[in-house]
Amino acid sequence: MRSRIYTIISGHFKSWYRSKSNIFWTIAFPLLLIVLFGAIFGNGSTKFDLYLQNQDLNANTPTMYSQGYISVLNNTGAFNLHTVAAGQTVQQALDYVKSDAQLHNRGQRLLVIPSGFNTTLNSGNDATIQLYMDQSDQASASLAGIVRSVTISYAASIAGAPDHLNLQQVGIVTRNIRYIDFFIPGVIGMTLLTTGVFGAVNTNGRYRELKIIKKLATTPLSKIEWILGMVGYQMILATISLVVILFFGYALFGVTATIDIYTVGLVVAAALLFPGIGMVLANFVKEAESADAAANAITFPMMFLAGTFWPRETLPDIMKIIANFMPLTYVNDGLRDALIYAEPAQALTNTIIALGLAAFFIVLGSVLMNWKEE
């Protein structure tokens, strides 16, 4: 006798791969997003990106020497300069550079002109400009060479200062995370969200309208077996999405990911969590078409706020707070920690939160689901 759960899983799976639109939304659409976003943000300019913090201001205006130095940097035509607010400490500035560079797919390099730069040079003392960069990064090494030449030639142009202007290179460790590295786990999270929520809305809403659930309820199949079948199917689908997206991420953009126990935990969590949310929806909104609309209303804001396309740090404060209540946030963050950032501690926290939410929603969905009529 074939197991009933196996039959449910295989029925769902056949229905999935025989539908062109299912294949599109589960596989082709995420890949399309990756290619599009990768192409748009991957086209870096031939100039070097350099973050610049000029701390040497006089009544909010750059002092003469600091302004002069920046002009020379600009005149080389080698840099895209991105200004960092002067009031920030170096650490704050570095944090900002890290997230902004990730978002815009730039290298993490910060040049700091210290406060008192002008005065020090005027008084004939040594002034030091600091360049924070990852020394293992090839592009940064070339950039450092140009900055060094600029510094030397600028020092030469200041009468009597050639020996007083120094460039200090400060090594920082960057993980060299590009936008595409950030984006790929987000696309996986988004795909798990949509296939899970819509899959459950479809099987529990539409199958109810088609009387398939009613028919199954007159057989020995139990509600638990039905739900387990659906979750099993979602796990298979989630695994396929994960593998396909990671494969194309690697093949097209060289994104390397680590699949570990947290990734597995997150896939399991997602395969319970999102169908659970879909089941809750399908039970509150009985008509299949309205349930579909409700699923859209829930998934879209989650997709945009939970850090799928851009880091949550860039959201307005109120949106950041809302994002904290979105289950996708923890799946996205967890996947990033596990797959890309290799941060096991954070991956663990996010996996635990995601599993907790998964347990809550799948139990709620199961309790709410009417197997018999009433």
Added chain:
Amino acid sequence: MSNGQPAPFPGQSDKIVQVENLSKKYGENVAVNGISFSLTKGEVFAFLGPNGAGKTTTVEILECLRNPTGGQAKVLGYDVSKRSDQAEIRKRIGVLPQDFNAIDRLTVRENINYFGAMFKHQLDADKLIELVDLKDKRDEQFKRLSGGLKQRVGLAVSLVNDPDVVFLDEPTTGLDPRARRDVWGVVERLKSQGKTVFLTTHYMDEAEYLADIVSIIDHGQIIASGTPDQLIDTHGGKKTLIIREAGEEGLKQLPLGLPKAELRNAGDIAIPLNNGELTNILMGLGATPLHDKEIEVRRPTLDDVFLNLTGRRVSEEGN
């Protein structure tokens, strides 16, 4: 074609379904109001009534999909209200829900096997496909089938566990006449195999054609039961002599002394017949210009039975 062990039927071993004083309320609304009936092995039983009469509620109580509010119902000797009995009932009944659709993207054969896998024992899918005459469509996806063929898949699915009793809820609603006939053909085949069939329908001709026993339900109550002939004899009223397309003119040409005739649609004249009157009336007509009109004697139908019992026609209820 019975399977499994015989069910415990205390006393009446051939009663497949026994319902006593069954009722179902939804708040203040009484859907089923104290009905009683029984169904004998090998019988085709039709539960006949307009939409909203309580047919589906009753059949879903028997299928263990709804809990009754009062009374008792047993299927194959098992109590539908007891959880432990429900599991036994589910193993041994076949169900075609009203408006049932199988899974769109599975083929006919896959659908039969899908629902078959829910049971410990399932019949061979190909034999069922043959029974419902779908051999050519065996590997066609369900969504590509016409309404009539879809319903035949539903019938096959309802038989997949070789059930002791099959519940067919409005199996021909929404089908064209040809497809309805095909479904009837399948039910007739089941009947010839000795299957017990519980059929709900609002089609009078369907009940009359297929059923051994008919119970008419209206507003949650059974208002008459019996074989179609018994019901027609008891409640159907008189036979009617119809003179086709005779029109107003024809009414004036009728011989004197006939029972009161009326004009029906398309200009047919209808004359109610008492026993033994037919020869006299025909002789009388022979002497009038009406003798070359088409004449037929119409037997009352279950439609007339329903009309006489309720003052309404089922067709007036809307579907």
